[in-house]
Amino acid sequence: MTAVNAAGWRPAIGEAGDAPPAVATMSGDRGLMLEEPLSFELGAPGKCGVDLDEPEGAPVAGLARFLRRQAPALPGLTEPEAIRHYTRLSRQNYAIDLGPFPLGSCTMKHNPRLNEKVARLPGFADVHPLQPQNTVRGALDVINQLAHWLVTLTGMHGVAMTPKAGAHGELCGLLCIRAALEARGDARSVVLVPESAHGTNPATAAFAGYRVESIPATADGRVDLAALKGRLGPDVAAVMITNPNTCGLFERDMKAIADAAHAAGAFVYCDGANFNAIVGKVRPGDLGVDAMHINLHKTFSTPHGGGGPGSGPVVLSEALSPFGPLPFTARTADGVVHLVEEEDAEAMGHAQGFGRMSAFHGQMGMFTRALAYILSHGADGLRQVAEDAVLNANYVLRSCEDVLTAPFGASGPCMHEALFSDAGLADHFSTLDVAKGLIDEGFHPMTVYFPLVVKGAMLIEPTETESRAGLDRFIASLRSVAERARAGDESLHSAPRFAPRRRLDETLAARKPVLVWQGTPGVPGAPALSEIGGS
Amino acid sequence: MRYLPLTEADRAEMLAVIGAATVDDLFADVPAQARLDGPIAGLPLHASELAVERHMTGLAARNLSAGSVPFFLGAGAYRHHVPASVDHLIQRGEFLTAYTPYQPEIAQGTLQALFEFQTQVARLYGTEIANASMYDGSTACWEAILMAGRITRRDRVVLSGGLHPHYAQVVRTMAKFTRDVIDTRLPELQAEPDDIALISSIDGETACVVVQYPDILGRIPDLAAIAEAAHARGALLVAVVTEPVALGLIEAPGHLGADIVVGEGQSLGVGLQFGGPYLGLFGCREKFVRQMPGRLCGQTVDAEGKRGFVLTLSTREQHIRREKATSNICTNSGLCALSFSIHMTLLGGEGLARLARINHARAQAMVARLTQVPGVSCLNDAYFNEVTLLLPRDARDVVRALAERRVLGGVSLGRLYPGVASLRHGLLVTATETTTDEDIAIFAAELEGVLA
Numbered sequence: 001m002t003a004v005n006a007a008g009w010r011p012a013i014g015e016a017g018d019a020p021p022a023v024a025t026m027s028g029d030r031g032l033m034l035e036e037p038l039s040f041e042l043g044a045p046g047k048c049g050v051d052l053d054e055p056e057g058a059p060v061a062g063l064a065r066f067l068r069r070q071a072p073a074l075p076g077l078t079e080p081e082a083i084r085h086y087t088r089l090s091r092q093n094y095a096i097d098l099g100p101f102p103l104g105s106c107t108m109k110h111n112p113r114l115n116e117k118v119a120r121l122p123g124f125a126d127v128h129p130l131q132p133q134n135t136v137r138g139a140l141d142v143i144n145q146l147a148h149w150l151v152t153l154t155g156m157h158g159v160a161m162t163p164k165a166g167a168h169g170e171l172c173g174l175l176c177i178r179a180a181l182e183a184r185g186d187a188r189s190v191v192l193v194p195e196s197a198h199g200t201n202p203a204t205a206a207f208a209g210y211r212v213e214s215i216p217a218t219a220d221g222r223v224d225l226a227a228l229k230g231r232l233g234p235d236v237a238a239v240m241i242t243n244p245n246t247c248g249l250f251e252r253d254m255k256a257i258a259d260a261a262h263a264a265g266a267f268v269y270c271d272g273a274n275f276n277a278i279v280g281k282v283r284p285g286d287l288g289v290d291a292m293h294i295n296l297h298k299t300f301s302t303p304h305g306g307g308g309p310g311s312g313p314v315v316l317s318e319a320l321s322p323f324g325p326l327p328f329t330a331r332t333a334d335g336v337v338h339l340v341e342e343e344d345a346e347a348m349g350h351a352q353g354f355g356r357m358s359a360f361h362g363q364m365g366m367f368t369r370a371l372a373y374i375l376s377h378g379a380d381g382l383r384q385v386a387e388d389a390v391l392n393a394n395y396v397l398r399s400c401e402d403v404l405t406a407p408f409g410a411s412g413p414c415m416h417e418a419l420f421s422d423a424g425l426a427d428h429f430s431t432l433d434v435a436k437g438l439i440d441e442g443f444h445p446m447t448v449y450f451p452l453v454v455k456g457a458m459l460i461e462p463t464e465t466e467s468r469a470g471l472d473r474f475i476a477s478l479r480s481v482a483e484r485a486r487a488g489d490e491s492l493h494s495a496p497r498f499a500p501r502r503r504l505d506e507t508l509a510a511r512k513p514v515l516v517w518q519g520t521p522g523v524p525g526a527p528a529l530s531e532i533g534g535s
Numbered sequence: 536m537r538y539l540p541l542t543e544a545d546r547a548e549m550l551a552v553i554g555a556a557t558v559d560d561l562f563a564d565v566p567a568q569a570r571l572d573g574p575i576a577g578l579p580l581h582a583s584e585l586a587v588e589r590h591m592t593g594l595a596a597r598n599l600s601a602g603s604v605p606f607f608l609g610a611g612a613y614r615h616h617v618p619a620s621v622d623h624l625i626q627r628g629e630f631l632t633a634y635t636p637y638q639p640e641i642a643q644g645t646l647q648a649l650f651e652f653q654t655q656v657a658r659l660y661g662t663e664i665a666n667a668s669m670y671d672g673s674t675a676c677w678e679a680i681l682m683a684g685r686i687t688r689r690d691r692v693v694l695s696g697g698l699h700p701h702y703a704q705v706v707r708t709m710a711k712f713t714r715d716v717i718d719t720r721l722p723e724l725q726a727e728p729d730d731i732a733l734i735s736s737i738d739g740e741t742a743c744v745v746v747q748y749p750d751i752l753g754r755i756p757d758l759a760a761i762a763e764a765a766h767a768r769g770a771l772l773v774a775v776v777t778e779p780v781a782l783g784l785i786e787a788p789g790h791l792g793a794d795i796v797v798g799e800g801q802s803l804g805v806g807l808q809f810g811g812p813y814l815g816l817f818g819c820r821e822k823f824v825r826q827m828p829g830r831l832c833g834q835t836v837d838a839e840g841k842r843g844f845v846l847t848l849s850t851r852e853q854h855i856r857r858e859k860a861t862s863n864i865c866t867n868s869g870l871c872a873l874s875f876s877i878h879m880t881l882l883g884g885e886g887l888a889r890l891a892r893i894n895h896a897r898a899q900a901m902v903a904r905l906t907q908v909p910g911v912s913c914l915n916d917a918y919f920n921e922v923t924l925l926l927p928r929d930a931r932d933v934v935r936a937l938a939e940r941r942v943l944g945g946v947s948l949g950r951l952y953p954g955v956a957s958l959r960h961g962l963l964v965t966a967t968e969t970t971t972d973e974d975i976a977i978f979a980a981e982l983e984g985v986l987a
Contacts, residue, residue: 019918047882048735048881048882048889049880050881060916062900062918065829066966068787068788068888073658074658076882076885079881080875086627087624089648090627091644092912093629093641093645095631095632106634116626118587120622121592123594124809126806127809129612129809130950132934134938135585137597138597138598139594139598143596164670164671165865199855202857203856203860203862205858206859207862249962250564250565255566266937269697280575297866305625305873306635306869307667309670309812317666341953342953355704355707356701356704358673358701359671359702361810362810363812366812368812375587375591376587378574379574388539388563394549395553400551413553415564421773439640464539465539468540468542469541494838496640501640502837503845504837504838504844505838506845515665517822
């Protein structure tokens with residue numbers, strides 16, 4: 001059914017319906033497979049991992065009627081208990097530090113540790129956002145240096161640094177567009193979004209007050225230029241294009257799309273989530289883009305941290321730059337970098353800015369990390385990043401297209417991600433089974449069921465930080481799982497078997513949501529994990 | 536290059552497998568005229584770890600760090616002691632370098648930590664539920680307003696004058712695009728917050744009233760009275776907490792009738808970081824759960840019946856609902872939520888209460904000493920760890936002069952409310968457990984010198 005592995009074993013994980021391995025331990029743990037209760041089930045009321053001396057004296061009299069009757073019902077842990085709790089929890093996570101994390105559109109690359117070190121320098125980490133500007137010149141310089149890199153790498157005119165993540169950046173870009181249109185007295189109502197777009201694109205356009213209309217794709221996975229041109233008109237405010245797109249393909253007609261949009265009075269928003277494929281190879285500004293967010297947590301290696309924090313600066317064309325948000329940094333002729341806030345916006349030539357998107361100046365902790373990364377690579381290294389990312393993706397594409405269907409494989413090379421579909425799998429076998437099978441092989445699965453334009457999509461983005469040997473191991477496993485899914489290996493339906501948990505009941509979670517722990521600290525009653533599980 | 540594992544031999548062999556002659560062939564879809572033929576001119580080339588660290592250290596040295604001088608700033612960002620174990624734990628690669636937990640079987644560490652976080656936030660806020668975090672307090676505040684609009688189907692929003700002016704700016708900016716009607720006001724320099732005026736602004740069109748607690752001047756509004764008035768008119772109370780440590784000492788907004796409680800979580804575990812990344816906290820009544828923005832982690836069981844956790848109710852979210860989503864938020868502040876949660880776990884509820892009492896006691900000591908400086912008085916009758924001092928002259932100039940004397944002496948109201956003459960003598964000062972008697976003595980002496 002499938003090839004033997006290096007040790008001479010034929011990968012097949014039991015038969016469907018097999019009872020779980022008959023292993024039961026007193027603790028519920030199995031060797032290094034460790035179970036861990038909730039911190040609340042471990043802790044006791046009054047326990048504390050921080051030594052704090054009770055202060056003398058009573059609160060001010062005016063506070064008496066506001067005092068909290070009972071401290072929050074949260075047990076504490078001492079330091080050794082806390083270290084152990086979180087360390088044990090951490091071992092139930094997959095991470096880039098453990099192996100490839102080929103989530104398409106997510107750019108899970110290595111996170112350099114120099115970045116972590118510099119972000120923790122007290123001069124960056126221990127600085128208040130409202131200190132007098134003369135005490136934070138270095139911090140403002142970091143923002144300005146990073147801004148210069150982003151503008152230069154993209155060939156754009158300006159950059160808004162404050163957006164806190166990609167979707168926040170999209171919102172920033174669309175609000176710039178809306179402000180620019182309103183400034184010329186040309187309110188428009190529609191934003192065009194390709195069917196293959198990230199869900200944030202239509203959500204953002206709706207949030208910004210626009211009606212969203214979908215643009216169809218061509219058979220080769222790209223925006224249908226003719227259909228787009230046919231729809232452009234005086235009601236269209238913007239076109240949102242992802243380039244490279246979510247099928248992993250470069251939009252060859254990007255310049256023509258932009259020219260047509262501009263001719264119709266619309267602006268072009270580019271979703272820059274996939275900038276890693278083209279950094280240093282092509283500048284979006286040369287393709288007519290008016291606004292594009294850059295996920296510093298993708299292309300520029302700041303850690304994803306299990307779901308953020310991100311950072312989403314938005315580069316802007318000359319037409320949109322006057323409408324960018326406050327605050328921002330500006331370097332004056334004397335070489336000093338200033339923080340421009342509401343009061344001096346007008347004096348600094350920024351009277352038309354659309355306002356403030358968040359309380360302070362952006363994700364400084366991400367800026368320091370991204371700048372360290374960019375300086376490490378330099379202009380030459382970043383170009384190599386894009387080349388290696390694209391090379392790795394094409395290597396995966398061509399190494400697997402005989403066992404998995406590549407819907408656009410015939411139309412030429414892909415960019416930084418390889419797209420497959422579930423066509424060709426045996427009846428009743430799905431993309432989900434391939435993904436869960438990969439978990440048992442020790443890999444994080446690819447992005448599944450996205451983009452929506454391909455049925456059963458599997459989107460694989462290896463990134464440039466995978467070695468060839470690592471890719472070969474991943475490819476061997478993916479091929480093996482794919483062959484099993486094609487052959488109808490029933491054991492795949494019960495994967496994963498070797499993860500900390502088997503498939504989880506998401507329907508139950510949504511039908512009867514339990515979003516917080518309901519127990520009382522220090523009161524027994526809630527069963528310990530080993531009583532629930534411990535098969 | 537130290538971050539790129541492919542060798543030249545690898546590249547050549549891989550191109551052969553692909554069937555391409557050169558790597559540029561893989562970029563064939565990029566129009567030739569747009570393709571760059573070499574590194575972008577004018578930008579530096581690659582640099583060693585040593586060289587980059589030297590450069591970044593030089594930039595850091597040009598900032599005056601809070602820990603190096605007497606420091607009294609607050610106004611939405613607070614300097615607290617973060618136990619060393621917090622930063623150690625969040626740097627474990629399994630937390631630091633994981634993605635959003637889309638594959639729950641191999642992300643139980645992140646998911647269980649989020650479930651614990653949600654429980655901690657709900658119990659801190661006195662709300663029934665909480666989500667898995669937002670970007671920061673200001674964006675959480677705006678999302679709460681949008682949510683109140685979805686629940687009440689009304690579009691008028693009343694902002695307390697005590698709401699952080701940057702938060703109010705974010706609300707006004709976003710409302711320009713959503714057409715919500717924002718009723719807003721400036722704070723007045725008086726000991727009592729503007730509860731009565733605020734209550735009289737609530738009408739039958741009001742979706743929500745937004746009240747910061749403690750407010751920007753450090754005063755404590757009467758949330759129970761405002762909640763009662765709001766509910767009588769079918770409006771919701773959104774409480775905003777920029778200093779979560781305060782809730783160790785003063786009653787939780789959820790226990791006082793607030794329907795949605797949002798705020799900044801930075802005080803616990805995160806550090807100042809020049810304004811970001813921080814994390815937004817978001818709690819509310821359970822009956823509103825399907826109108827909530829952001830990610831939610833829920834408990835369930837796996838195929839063997841073992842307890843486990845998943846992201847849930849995602850039919851509210853953009854990747855499923857697209858233009859009909861409750862919010863466009865995708866990435867949130869996962870690692871900051873973990874920092875918050877670890878710090879909170881180390882404290883426990885009673886430890887948090889003790890930390891809050893220490894903060895208040897330090898503020899009392901600060902107020903007692905600074906109000907001995909001739910011409911200086913304190914506005915507040917009630918406060919937590921932050922008060923408004925009234926100075927005999929423009930506080931912005933005083934703050935600048937203090938900085939020259941190496942004292943970071945608070946946030947002037949002139950910085951927060953530029954051009955508002957009635958507020959320019961106001962100075963916000965904060966003390967926390969990090970504030971020593973010596974810091975206070977130096978501040979008092981230098982303030983006296985500046986004002987002399």
